[in-house]
Amino acid sequence: MDKDREGIDFLTQKEYEYGFVTDIEMDLAPKGLNEEIIRMISGKKGEPEEVLRWRLKAYRGWTKMKEPRWAFIEYPSIDYQDIYYYAAPRKKKRPKSMDEVDSEIVATFNKLGISLEEQEALSGVAVDAVMDSVSVATTFKKKLKELGIIFLSISEAIREYPDLVRKYLGSVVAPNDNFFAALNSAVFTDGTFVYIPKGIRCPMELSTYFRINAAQTGQFERTLIVADKESYVSYLEGCTAPIRDENQLHAAVVELVALDGAEIKYSTVQNWYAGDKEGKGGIYNFVTKRGLCGNNSKISWAQVETGSAITWKYPSIILRGDNAVGEFHSVALTNNYQQADTGTKMIHLGKNTRSTIISKGISAGHSNNSYRGLVKIGPKADNAKNYSQCDSLLIGNKCGAHTFPYIEVNNPTANVEHEATTSKISEDQLFYCNQRGIGTEEAIGLIINGYAREVFKRLPMEFAVEAQKLLAVRLEGSVG
């Protein structure tokens, strides 16, 4: 009678749905990293001299830095000279409308179900489509421009708004902040720049779809979002990548600046190729994400992390202004041999600052899933408050869940709460569901969605639906 169910440790994985490679001519720099390559990248981008100097400084700093190894992840050492640092879809000229976009690229997006036309016409989402390293299409620019909102690829922004970009670039994540941020600062090839003027509420969700497309090409995105005083913006980031045998390095930097009274919501659904069932291949994702809050401002990170072979990511918030609010809501799912070391840092510097951390880890297969978080209350942060809740859910008995909370309090008026739970989807629960007519995969979906509901609620509606489906897909076949 056991032939239909072999127990929940039988974890297999559905082949990666979006694993295809688009055939577009590549403009490739030679492998390896040196000052010449950086000069070439900067030249290709038509950047001002000052930005080149900024890159070179970051590079020189990077050569003196050591790759961090404190995270609870294991991977073979990366040969940084064996990576391509520049690849761009060969462009004839900059497309002015969708008709001018490479039909191959449009087809790729269609396969992913994120057709630009559809999004343009139906969903009211402006998409800055990033294909490898160069923006190939930017929509809704005009509408946004009327409000004075700038939504551009960062390269364009550097050319068109050099003073504005230079004022904030590296202001939250300094070029020498950490090994991967320094690497990114030296070689970032594209990304997004958003500026919301004073008092403006951005009327649509801004979003970027990432797609890594060239074999062995590191992807170094740089995102900078500046919300001027009393403004509001919600930004969505969603990602897929094609199957590759070799590990692909990804080291992005995201900087958020919320000036006094501003609010930024940043939502991510991440589904990069995580490697096969044996743990071969997959993306290495080393990301630095950080926001800076002025007085009475608010930054919220909401993320659903399901992909990548390795995730090293701590979207953080510096609550510098008084009464600033920081939120971090995260679901991180690992399956097979995936490893995730992820969490957040909440740095309270201003008075009456508040932060909330809700982290939901889900581990299946042979994966390891760690929450690592820091709550720091500075000496001047009177009446600062933090609430942290870190939950772990285990599926099967070969996976691991770990929690590394760090709390530093330097002000006696602080109020810091931390709660943590670990639970497991049991055979009993699955049998109970089965007996009521609910198949095992459906049952796991039901339990997972219930468990992560608190985070889904924080995502924009269409993202929440996508995220729920994604979790189910990522665990499909995980139970025999």
Added chain:
Amino acid sequence: MLEIHNLRVSINGNRILKGINLFINAGEVHAIMGPNGSGKSTLAHILAGRDGYVVEEGEVLFNGKDLFALSPEERAWEGLFLAFQYPIEIPGVSNATFLKTALNEIRKHRGLPELDAMDFLTTVRKRMKLVDMDPSLLGRPVNEGFSGGEKKRNEILQMAVLEPRLAILDETDSGLDIDSLKTVANGVNSLRNKDNAILVITHYQRLLDYIVPDYVHVLFDGRIVESGDKTLALDLERKGYDWIKEKTAES
């Protein structure tokens, strides 16, 4: 409806069921009684498809189909329902979501249209009255923080909503006070009809005062050693299980 032929089952090498024969027709209520360790719950679990048991011999037909060829959820779709002795808690999943998912899965496999939220709620509220359950329990996570009585009522509510052809009640009376017992029994009785059947598994005769069986079987040491009508349960209550032990030893 259910035919059990010479069923022999072991767990971890220990033989628990040693040749069970049992036939249940539509419209009948059967009770299986027996002392602790006689194999009652094993029988319930193996019929529902729980893992970890080895069928060494015998065959079970449910609606003419080989039961052991079906997965637990397929058995549920076919109309087999087990009211658990210890209902399972599922944190984070509301009772309503759970029950709606279950009902629609079963309807889907029976070629019926799925119920939308409104129709579902109408159905469920009606059924909740049967077992005198507080409507607020619908919004709570499945069985989490429920009292023992609430859990058992919840099992019967699920049974009422899912409308099984064969319901197996595994020690549904255990841990219930007399009022709850009556409520649960009334709920079960109101679901009795000529098309379905109920198998009541119990240690005590008490429940059978309220759910009156057509047949009573005594399970002892993995075998049905005595079958009769409802008076057998009364005899058993009066004479105790030692009477059966002695009787079995003699034969």
